[in-house]
Amino acid sequence: xxLVTSDVNPNRKFDTGRIDFLGKAKYLVPLSIITIVVGLFxxxxxxxxxxxxxxxGTQFQIEYAQPLDASAVRKVLxxxxxxxxxxxxxxxxxxxxxxxxxxxxxTDKESDEMQNALVKKLTAAFKNDVPGNPAEIRSVASVGPxxxxxxxxxxxxxxxxxxxxxxxxxxxxxxxxxxPGAVFCTIHDAxxxxxxxxxxxxxxxxxTLASILTLLGxxxxxxxxxxxRIRENERIFRGENFYNIVNRSVxxxxxxxxxxxxxxxxxxxGLYFFSDGVIKEITFTLLVGIVIGTYSxxxxxxxxxxxxxxxxxxxxxxxxQAAKTVKA
Numbered sequence: 001x002x003l004v005t006s007d008v009n010p011n012r013k014f015d016t017g018r019i020d021f022l023g024k025a026k027y028l029v030p031l032s033i034i035t036i037v038v039g040l041f042x043x044x045x046x047x048x049x050x051x052x053x054x055x056x057g058t059q060f061q062i063e064y065a066q067p068l069d070a071s072a073v074r075k076v077l078x079x080x081x082x083x084x085x086x087x088x089x090x091x092x093x094x095x096x097x098x099x100x101x102x103x104x105x106x107t108d109k110e111s112d113e114m115q116n117a118l119v120k121k122l123t124a125a126f127k128n129d130v131p132g133n134p135a136e137i138r139s140v141a142s143v144g145p146x147x148x149x150x151x152x153x154x155x156x157x158x159x160x161x162x163x164x165x166x167x168x169x170x171x172x173x174x175x176x177x178x179x180p181g182a183v184f185c186t187i188h189d190a191x192x193x194x195x196x197x198x199x200x201x202x203x204x205x206x207x208t209l210a211s212i213l214t215l216l217g218x219x220x221x222x223x224x225x226x227x228x229r230i231r232e233n234e235r236i237f238r239g240e241n242f243y244n245i246v247n248r249s250v251x252x253x254x255x256x257x258x259x260x261x262x263x264x265x266x267x268x269x270g271l272y273f274f275s276d277g278v279i280k281e282i283t284f285t286l287l288v289g290i291v292i293g294t295y296s297x298x299x300x301x302x303x304x305x306x307x308x309x310x311x312x313x314x315x316x317x318x319x320x321q322a323a324k325t326v327k328a
Contacts, residue, residue, distance in 0.1 A: 004244060014237070016244045017251025025303045032188060032300065039195015048198055051205035052141075054155070056102030056148035058118055061138040062126050067093035068133060076129045080121060090276040095138070097276075108146060115142045155209050162213050163190070166220060177312065178227050181304035182220065185296045189219045192292050193285065207278055211285035219293025222260070223301045226253050230305065242309045246302050261294045 003013035052059055062073075070089045073096050077085045088097040103114040119140055126135035143151070163186070170182045193212055197204055230249040237245055265287065272283040 004241075014240055014244055014248075016247045017254075019251060019254070020247060021250045021298050022243060022247050022302060022306065025299050028295075028299045029303065032192065032296075036188075036191050036195055039192070039198045042198040043194065046198065046201075048194070048204045049201045050152065051203045051208075052099055052102070052143050052148065053205040054148050054152035056143045056146075058100045058102070058115060058143075059139075059141045060098040060100075060122065060126070061095070061140075062098065062135040063095045063138055064130065064133050064135045065094075066133050068096075068130065069093075070096065072130060073098070076125050077122075079129065080125050082118075082122070088276075091274075095276075102144065102148065108144070111144055115144065151206070155206055159209050159213065163216075166216065170220075173224065174227065177308050178231070178305055180308060181301040182223050182227065184304050185223050185301040186216055186220060188296050188300045189216055189289065189293050192296075193289050196288060202284070203281065205281070207282050208285055211282045212289065215286055215289030215293055218264075218290060219296060222257060222293060222297045225256070226250060226297050226301065227305070229253050230302075243306055246306055250298055250302060257294060257297070261290055265290055
């Protein structure tokens with residue numbers, strides 16, 4: 001417990017909480033800025049690693065009768081003239097997910113014909129090219145370049161409208177002092193998560209965007225609960241230093257925040273380490289995003305609220321001084 005002299009009654013002490021969270025913000029906010037800058041740099045010069053949902057291509061999910069090394073699957077692809085395929089092995093070493101870039105012809109019809117020929121050729125190869133260990137084709141998905149571009153555009157529009165609705169809700173839910181902090185928190189979480197994908201060149205697909213929107217909602221919920229406690233304590237401890245009120249409020253919500261984040265992370269970690277394929281990609285976003293969302297509620301949203309409060313107090317003092325000058 002940290003006690004400071006009360007601004008309301010100098011003979012009393014005000015409890016600001018056990019941990020001075022906001023005192024550490026000056027060290028952690030630059031870390032967020034560096035991550036965002038590095039991520040945006042990678043995003044601008046290298047771009048995101050879009051999956052076949054957005055750039056087009058073909059995806060095979062196959063299962064061999066006996067365990068097989070991923071190099072043997074790559075050899076089948078190499079022997080059939082497809083060296084740039086991405087091969088992902090599942091935990092049983094018998095199932096594989098294979099992603100291949102779209103084939104481009106001079107016309108849409110020619111592109112479709114090339115995709116169909118690819119599927120037919122590789123289907124036969126997976127069944128016959130490994131002696132004594134034929135593969136069963138579990139699923140095949142092909143997306144043409146034009147369809148991929150349309151899916152990419154529609155997904156980005158859906159993401160934009162979702163963020164717009166979140167921002168409208170924030171504007172209605174909070175006043176001028178709290179709304180900007182929630183907005184910056186939301187933008188921070190989205191940009192940092194995308195930056196991590198850009199830095200580590202992880203694949204971005206429709207599932208990734210859905211999981212990013214999910215974690216934004218999670219983070220927003222945590223921010224709203226923290227802000228409600230700040231506003232409650234502001235009414236209870238009217239006249240106290242606002243910095244101390246915010247620090248106490250964050251400490252008040254610490255147990256709830258850690259328990260919620262920890263239990264959610266346990267469930268997500270279980271899915272991440274014991275699953276494969278699409279589920280693993282979604283849970284990676286949530287695994288990283290929950291940490292980012294919890295961090296931003298404390299070290300991004302709260303400092304912005306304090307900065308806006310100080311700005312408003314300075315403006316009020318300036319107006320009072322101007323009014324006194326006019327009266328004089």
